Structure formats: structure tokens, C-alpha cells
Amino acid sequence: IEASIPSESRQVWQKFGVKEFGGKDEFQQEFIRHVETTLARSIYNCDDLAAYQAASQAIRDRLIIAWNKTQQKHTTKDQKRVYYLSLEFLMGRAMDNAMLNAGIKDITKAGVADLGFKIEDLLEQEPDAALGNGGLGRLAACFIDSIASTNYPGWGYGLRYQYGIFKQRIVDGYQVESPDYWLTFSNPWEIPRYEIQIDVMFYGYTRKYTNDDGKVVHVWEGGEQVQAVAYDVPVPGYGTETTNNLRLWASKPTREFDFEKFNAGDYESSVRESQKAETISAVLYPNDNFYSGKELRLKQQYFWVAASLNDIIRRFKKTHRPWKEFPDQVAIQLNDTHPTLAVVELQRILVDMEGVEWDDAWKIVTNTFGYTNHTVLPEALEKWPVPLFQNLLPRHMEIIYDINLFFLQQVEKLFPKERELLARVSIIEESSPQQVRMAYLAIIGSHKVNGVAELHSELIKTTIFKDFVTIYGPDKFMNVTNGITPRRWLHQANPKLSDLIASKVGSYDFLKDLNLLKKIEPFAHDPKFQDEWVAIKKFNKARLAAHIKQYNGFDINIDALFDVQVKRIHEYKRQQMNIFGVIHRYLSIKAMTEKEKKEVTPRVCIFGGKSAPGYYMAKTIIKLINAVSEVVNADADVGDLLKVVFIADYNVSKAEIIIPASDISQHISTAGTEASGTSNMKFVLNGGLILGTVDGANIEITREVGENNIFLFGHLAESVEDLRHKHRFSKVPLDPNLEKVFEAIESGTFGDPNIYNSLVSSVTGSDYYLVSDDFQSYLDAQKLVDQDFKNKDTWVSRSITAVANMGFFSSDRAIDEYAESIWNVEPIAVE
Numbered sequence: 001i002e003a004s005i006p007s008e009s010r011q012v013w014q015k016f017g018v019k020e021f022g023g024k025d026e027f028q029q030e031f032i033r034h035v036e037t038t039l040a041r042s043i044y045n046c047d048d049l050a051a052y053q054a055a056s057q058a059i060r061d062r063l064i065i066a067w068n069k070t071q072q073k074h075t076t077k078d079q080k081r082v083y084y085l086s087l088e089f090l091m092g093r094a095m096d097n098a099m100l101n102a103g104i105k106d107i108t109k110a111g112v113a114d115l116g117f118k119i120e121d122l123l124e125q126e127p128d129a130a131l132g133n134g135g136l137g138r139l140a141a142c143f144i145d146s147i148a149s150t151n152y153p154g155w156g157y158g159l160r161y162q163y164g165i166f167k168q169r170i171v172d173g174y175q176v177e178s179p180d181y182w183l184t185f186s187n188p189w190e191i192p193r194y195e196i197q198i199d200v201m202f203y204g205y206t207r208k209y210t211n212d213d214g215k216v217v218h219v220w221e222g223g224e225q226v227q228a229v230a231y232d233v234p235v236p237g238y239g240t241e242t243t244n245n246l247r248l249w250a251s252k253p254t255r256e257f258d259f260e261k262f263n264a265g266d267y268e269s270s271v272r273e274s275q276k277a278e279t280i281s282a283v284l285y286p287n288d289n290f291y292s293g294k295e296l297r298l299k300q301q302y303f304w305v306a307a308s309l310n311d312i313i314r315r316f317k318k319t320h321r322p323w324k325e326f327p328d329q330v331a332i333q334l335n336d337t338h339p340t341l342a343v344v345e346l347q348r349i350l351v352d353m354e355g356v357e358w359d360d361a362w363k364i365v366t367n368t369f370g371y372t373n374h375t376v377l378p379e380a381l382e383k384w385p386v387p388l389f390q391n392l393l394p395r396h397m398e399i400i401y402d403i404n405l406f407f408l409q410q411v412e413k414l415f416p417k418e419r420e421l422l423a424r425v426s427i428i429e430e431s432s433p434q435q436v437r438m439a440y441l442a443i444i445g446s447h448k449v450n451g452v453a454e455l456h457s458e459l460i461k462t463t464i465f466k467d468f469v470t471i472y473g474p475d476k477f478m479n480v481t482n483g484i485t486p487r488r489w490l491h492q493a494n495p496k497l498s499d500l501i502a503s504k505v506g507s508y509d510f511l512k513d514l515n516l517l518k519k520i521e522p523f524a525h526d527p528k529f530q531d532e533w534v535a536i537k538k539f540n541k542a543r544l545a546a547h548i549k550q551y552n553g554f555d556i557n558i559d560a561l562f563d564v565q566v567k568r569i570h571e572y573k574r575q576q577m578n579i580f581g582v583i584h585r586y587l588s589i590k591a592m593t594e595k596e597k598k599e600v601t602p603r604v605c606i607f608g609g610k611s612a613p614g615y616y617m618a619k620t621i622i623k624l625i626n627a628v629s630e631v632v633n634a635d636a637d638v639g640d641l642l643k644v645v646f647i648a649d650y651n652v653s654k655a656e657i658i659i660p661a662s663d664i665s666q667h668i669s670t671a672g673t674e675a676s677g678t679s680n681m682k683f684v685l686n687g688g689l690i691l692g693t694v695d696g697a698n699i700e701i702t703r704e705v706g707e708n709n710i711f712l713f714g715h716l717a718e719s720v721e722d723l724r725h726k727h728r729f730s731k732v733p734l735d736p737n738l739e740k741v742f743e744a745i746e747s748g749t750f751g752d753p754n755i756y757n758s759l760v761s762s763v764t765g766s767d768y769y770l771v772s773d774d775f776q777s778y779l780d781a782q783k784l785v786d787q788d789f790k791n792k793d794t795w796v797s798r799s800i801t802a803v804a805n806m807g808f809f810s811s812d813r814a815i816d817e818y819a820e821s822i823w824n825v826e827p828i829a830v831e
């Protein structure tokens with residue numbers, strides 16, 4: 001209010017209100033203005049990079065205008081907002097998406113062409129915003145796209161890492177990491193908000209005193225301060241004016257930072273200290289589905305949570321409502337347990353700073369939060385050692401003890417004398433040292449807990465969170481099956497397929513209402529439509545082949561079956577089973593007569609994915625894939641019948657090229673281990689079929705597309721426990737085909753066999769991921785794939801039918817479900 005313009009001056013403002021560029025001419029005018037002013041360049045030195053920067057500045061201006069309108073509208077409407085707290089947003093590139101969503105793709109394309117540039121070349125200049133590891137981070141990116149596209153007032157909150165997920169190179173078959181410093185050329189898609197600075201404290205001590213009203217007051221003081229600075233990333237919705245905000249926090253030293261030391265003449269160490277403040281948001285932790293209890297990681301979590309809550313509360317306070325109405329104005333979704341400290345921080349602010357009674361505060365807290373779980377793997381569940389926690393966040397530790405006390409008292413009342421139950425559900429695990437179980441804290445602090453696919457949501461209720469279902473009843477636990485944004489994963493990644501679909505649907509409305517895909521089902525057997533479908537797949541395969549030629553240096557046959565597995569490398573995702581299968585195929589071909597070879601379906605087996613830098617077994621799998629690739633691709637006996645490719649540095653932009661080119665993609669996790677998977681949805685949406693286990697969202701995909709349009713194999717989740725038990729307590733014979741594969745590895749066919757010892761013995765030993773148990777079934781399914789691919793007619797009709805039935809997997813649908821059953825937020829039309 002203080003900063004607003006006096007009424008007598010407003011006329012001048014209104015006279016010169018900014019307008020967004022309309023047609024091509026105005027875009028070009030803006031483009032040139034940015035070349036000459038923003039970039040201080042000219043017609044004589046404007047390369048593709050400068051042209052990308054100028055174009056993106058022009059588009060950025062437009063997004064900011066829409067962003068301003070949206071925020072003003074949301075403020076005047078004064079409705080409930082949702083805040084999506086995620087430590088990862090795996091956004092990929094912004095420019096193409098911004099043009100598409102703002103509806104200016106055609107004019108910018110034509111505009112830059114007149115100026116002497118190809119839009120494709122400009123798009124290639126942009127580095128990926130790779131602020132995430134894998135599925136969880138990409139889900140957050142799809143979700144904020146959908147929140148904007150469906151007109152919900154919602155913000156994302158995250159960290160502005162200076163280094164995203166590392167870049168991967170393959171050297172001598174091994175993964176080598178290098179840092180991803182993605183901000184070299186500044187980032188046109190962010191707006192620094194230097195005026196929004198929030199102090200965050202760590203360490204220090206707690207103290208309590210009785211105030212004049214006789215109330216006991218807790219204070220936390222004497223700690224180190226750092227500052228959070230906001231960077232805003234506009235998030236444009238597709239086909240709507242709504243442009244939401246993704247606010248990313250960067251850490252900076254406070255202004256008074258170590259003034260004392262500085263004055264005492266210890267200049268160097270004062271600078272060192274201030275650099276330490278900046279390291280908090282410097283780098284993304286590169287683990288997916290693995291928790292490592294590092295202090296810096298907990299610092300990141302609190303830094304981000306404290307800044308975000310402070311910001312949310314500041315906005316709420318402007319409405320002058322009583323605290324009890326906070327949950328009517330604010331919904332906060334916790335993307336996994338990473339932001340769970342927000343539960344404690346909100347309780348602390350309400351009780352310690354705002355003087356709200358404990359019980360009233362706790363009601364506000366639990367009505368505000370929802371928690372999404374993304375895994376049942378025990379090694380991925382966050383548990384912080386109490387001593388570390390206590391030292392960094394002493395007041396939060398006390399509050400957790402109180403939350404736990406009240407919770408356990410409630411449990412004891414409901415289930416008297418069940419001491420075992422109390423120990424099992426306590427937020428504090430009685431190990432040495434004691435540990436804070438973050439998932440339990442998240443459950444207790446939220447009104448809804450959800451899994452991300454049906455099987456996964458059932459599993460959390462019957463395994464890791466069973467006791468909490470007993471305590472709270474089943475209604476607190478629900479399922480929201482993941483989804484993906486069709487804007488990026490259909491229209492942008494596969495423009496030709498999108499155009500073909502539009503020609504039958506009659507418009508591009510399916511990009512907003514994906515169920516309209518159903519309209520192409522009648523054409524599944526239409527020869528003309530089939531031909532066009534096949535031609536587009538072929539085009540996409542050629543595009544990928546060109547990429548492989550450029551980066552791997554060899555040719556692949558685009559008429560071969562493209563078999564793709566791209567995702568983070570993890571034992572539970574079983575890339576090892578895939579490469580063992582490839583070895584089996586290689587050995588079979590080697591044993592064939594020329595006549596037999598004529599019957600073989602030629603295949604290109606494509607792998608991609610990063611291993612966590614410290615994950616030895618995953619790194620060994622990458623090495624084996626590359627070793628097999630080298631041997632197989634050079635073997636004249638095999639020729640075009642089998643090629644093996646490892647695509648280095650798999651990321652969002654590469655996914656956009658790889659996914660539309662697949663005939664088959666593999667989603668072959670041990671049943672019960674992959675919570676959902678989301679690339680499975682992307683592949684099918686692009687006309688590829690799945691070879692997969694009965695796991696995660698494969699199950700719902702099967703239900704939607706029909707059992708005939710997916711290749712399923714392997715043991716079911718319900719048998720996994722028994723099978724593991726058998727391995728542990730008896731000698732289970734190794735699958736005979738797998739045995740032959742291991743003999744080949746051990747005889748040195750793929751180089752020094754010692755490299756693979758631990759990988760082989762993980763299977764010959766306890767085989768925790770049941771590779772041997774599923775191997776025959778896997779080979780059978782692969783055989784069926786080979787046969788069915790020969791029948792081009794049925795294959796293409798299955799592909800079309802599958803796509804036609806993928807409507808359910810839009811992230812717009814997932815967001816509507818969250819909005820309806822967890823957040824209770826309503827959309828707001830902007831204009």
C-alpha cells in the first residue's frame with residue numbers, strides 16, 4: 001500500500017501502460033530492441049546464442065505482463081491458494097513451452113525466420129533447467145504446468161540451485177560426472193526479487209520465560225543467520241492468460257555477516273564465512289530414491305521451508321484474517337518428506353511467535369498440509385539423527401518431541417496397553433543415535449496422505465504405514481495416480497503426431513482435455529491413418545538415429561525395432577535384467593545358421609540414465625551396458641540384427657527426442673518397487689508399447705489401453721516377499737538362460753570379468769530384485785514382442801488404440817483430483 005502511486009499520478013501511468021506484442025512485426029521490433037539494448041549487440045554480431053537471448057527476452061516480457069495480471073487478479077479474488085513445496089523442479093527448457101502456452105509459436109517462428117534464424121537452432125541454445133533427479137522432480141514440473149493450465153491459483157516453491165543434476169559423460173565405458181553450471185549466460189526465465197529477502201537462522205539455543213500474562217514463552221536465539229533471496233519463474237498455462245509463479249530461493253550472506261570478525265581484522269575468514277552461506281543453495285543432491293543424512297541437506301530443507309512459509313504467511317497477513325482461517329486460504333502440498341520441516345516451522349511460528357494456543361495451532365497445521373509419498377523403499381525414507389537435528393534446529397527438535405508426546409498420548413487412549421504399537425509409530429526411532437522419522441511426522445502433520453498409483457497407495461497402507469491406518473482409519477490415505485503434461489510430452493516432443501491427431505479430433509482441444517484422444521480410436525484400422533502414423537514414427541526414429549550418429553558416432557537401422565529403457569539407473573528398476581537379456585539375444589544370434597537369422601526381428605536396444613555418483617552397483621551396470629555395446633556393435637556375425645546404444649547424459653531435452661522414437665519401452669521394476677513411473681505414460685502417449693511388470697502405473701495403463709496393447713510379465717507384488725524368503729533360506733537354482741549369460745560374462749566376452757563380480761553375485765546370491773525369478777518370463781515376453789512386431793498392421797492398430805485411451809494420464813486430471821479432494825481450491829479465470 002505504501003508503495004502505491006498517488007491518484008493524481010495514475011493518469012500518466014495508465015496512458016503508458018505496457019502492452020504485449022501482437023503480431024509478427026511487433027515481435028520483431030521487440031527482438032531487435034533487445035539485441036541492441038538488453039544485449040548491446042547489433043546486426044553485425046548476432047549469433048544463434050544472441051538471437052535466442054533476444055527472442056527469450058521478448059517472450060519473457062510477455063510472460064511478465066500476464067504474470068502481473070494473474071497475480072493482481074488472484075490478490076483481488078482473495079481465494080484459497082495452493083503451494084507446491086518441492087526440493088526438485090526438473091523443468092527442462094522453457095522457450096518452446098512458453099511460446100506454445102502463450103499461443104505465439106507461429107509468429108515467433110516466422111518472426112525469427114525473416115530475421116535470418118531458424119527457431120530450432122535458437123531453441124537448442126537453451127540449457128536445461130535440470131533442478132531435479134528424475135520422476136519426482138519432473139512430476140513437480142508437470143504439476144505446475146497443469147495448475148496454471150487449469151487456472152488454479154498456485155505457486156511452486158523450491159531452491160535455486162546453481163548446479164543442477166551433474167552432466168554425464170562416458171569414458172572407457174564408465175560414467176564420469178561434471179558439474180552442471182547452468183547459469184553461465186544468465187537466465188532470462190527468472191526475475192530476481194532482490195527486495196524479497198528473508199532471514200533464516202540455524203544453530204543457536206532455546207530458552208523459555210514467563211511473560212507478563214503468566215504465559216510460558218519459548219525463544220530460539222543466538223544462531224547464525226543467512227538470507228533467502230527470491231527468484232521468480234513465470235509459469236504460463238496453456239491456452240489461458242493464467243501465469244503462475246515458481247519461486248526459487250537462493251542463499252546469500254546477511255548484510256551484517258560476521259561484521260565482528262571483519263572489524264577485528266580477520267577479513268579472509270569473514271569472506272570465507274559469507275561464502276559458506278551461499279553454499280546452502282549451491283548444489284542439488286544427486287540421489288534418487290536414496291537418502292543420505294548429510295547436514296547440508298537438512299540445512300537446505302530448513303532454509304527453503306523457512307523462507308517459503310515466511311512468504312506464505314506474509315501474504316496471508318495482508319488479508320487481516322484471524323489465524324483459524326489460515327487453512328481456508330492456504331493449502332500446502334509436501335512433495336515427499338523433503339519439506340516436512342514446514343509442519344514444525346508453522347507450529348513454531350503460530351505458538352512461539354504469534355501466541356496461538358498449542359491445540360488451536362495444531363488444528364491449523366494439520367488442516368493446511370497434505371503429504372505425497374513416492375516410495376516404499378526403506379533406503380529412501382528420510383530419518384535424521386537426533387544429535388544433528390538438535391544442534392542445527394534446537395527449537396524444532398523440542399517441538400517435535402511435543403508433537404510426538406501428544407500424538408502418542410492420543411494413540412494410547414485409543415489403544416490402551418499396546419506398548420509395541422507406541423514404539424512402532426513414535427516419530428523418534430529408539431536406535432543409537434535416535435532418529436527422527438520424517439515420514440511419520442509428515443503423516444501426523446497432514447490431513448491427507450497419498451500414494452502416486454493404485455498399487456503403491458495400497459502398499460503404503462498395508463506395509464510401511466499400516467499402523468497409521470489402524471490409528472487414523474482408512475480415509476486419511478488415498479491415491480492420486482500420477483500424470484504428465486500433454487503439452488510438453490505430446491505436442492512439443494512429437495509435433496507431427498499432435499498435428500495428425502488434431503486432424504481427426506478437429507482441433508487441438510485434446511491438449512487441454514486429453515480424453516478427446518478417444519476420437520482417434522475409430523481410425524485404428526484405417527489404412528491411410530495407419531500409414532501416416534507409421535510415417536511419423538519413422539520420422540521420429542530417424543531424428544533419434546541422427547542424434548545417435550552425432551553423439552555415439554555410428555549408424556542404426558531405423559527399420560529395426562527400437563527398444564528403449566531410459567530412467568535413473570537403479571537396481572530396483574532392473575537395467576541389469578535388460579542387459580542380461582541383450583546378452584542372451586546376442587548369444588542366440590551367434591549360435592544361429594544364416595537361415596535362422598533371416599527370421600530374427602532386428603533390434604536396437606537403447607539405454608540411457610544417470611547413476612548416483614556414489615552408487616557402485618549402478619555404475620557397474622552402466623559399464624556392462626557399454627562393454628556389451630562395444631562387443632555386439634563390432635561383431636560382423638550380428639550385423640544389423642542387434643545394436644546396443646548407451647545415450648549419455650539423459651535429461652528432459654533428450655527425453656523429448658528419445659521417447660517419440662520408441663517401438664517398445666521397458667518398465668521392468670521388481671513388482672511393488674516402482675511407486676508409479678511416469679515415463680511409461682510418456683512412451684505410450686507417443687505410440688510406443690510397454691514391456692513391463694505388473695507394477696506402479698503400468699497396472700492402470702493396462703486397464704485403460706487394454707491387456708492386448710501391453711506386454712506384461714513377471715511375478716506379482718504379492719509373491720515377492722515369499723520369493724525373497726526362499727532366496728534367503730535355501731539355495732534357489734539359477735535360471736538356466738541366465739546361467740549361460742553369466743558364463744559369457746565370466747569367460748571374458750565383455751572384457752575383464754572381475755569388474756562384474758558384484759553385479760553377478762547380487763543375482764546368484766540373495767537376488768533381492770528377483771532377476772533370476774523373472775528372467776524366463778521376461779525372455780518369453782521379449783519373444784512375443786519380436787513376433788508381434790513382424791505383423792505391421794496389428795502393431796500399428798495397437799499403437800493407435802493405446803494412444804486413444806491415454807486420456808486418464810494427463811497431469812490436468814491428477815491436479816483436478818488434488819484440488820478436489822485434498823486442497824479444496826477453486827479455479828480463477830483470468831479475463
Ligand code: F55
Binds near residue numbers: 289452482677678
Ligand atoms: C530423491 C531424493 C530422495 Cl531423498 C528420495 C527420492 C528422490 C527421488 O528422486 N524420487 C523419485 O524420483 N521418486 C519417483 O517419483 C515418481 C513420481 O511420483 C514416481 O513415478 C516413481 O515411481 C518414483 O520412483
